[in-house]
Amino acid sequence: MADISTVYTLRQAALILGETEDMVLEASIGMFSEDGSIRIIDDAFSDDDWAIAKAFTDEGIENLRYIIDAIKDA
Numbered sequence: 001m002a003d004i005s006t007v008y009t010l011r012q013a014a015l016i017l018g019e020t021e022d023m024v025l026e027a028s029i030g031m032f033s034e035d036g037s038i039r040i041i042d043d044a045f046s047d048d049d050w051a052i053a054k055a056f057t058d059e060g061i062e063n064l065r066y067i068i069d070a071i072k073d074a
Contacts (some may be wrong), residue, residue: 007038007055016061019068027067028054036060
């Protein structure tokens with residue numbers, strides 16, 4: 001497995017794929033880190049609030065493309 005040097009936010013993945021953020025989020029539900037899906041956690045807001053964002057590697061973008069095509073074909 002190659003080193004990961006770039007990840008794309010959910011918003012950026014949607015732009016790359018030409019899809020809505022909702023579609024990308026739906027397609028990513030079953031993805032795991034080995035599929036190119038990464039969770040980013042930031043606790044800078046307060047002691048009790050954490051921000052969690054999804055991000056995707058290049059491989060994750062390709063997997064999303066495949067999953068979205070399968071969803072549309074169903």
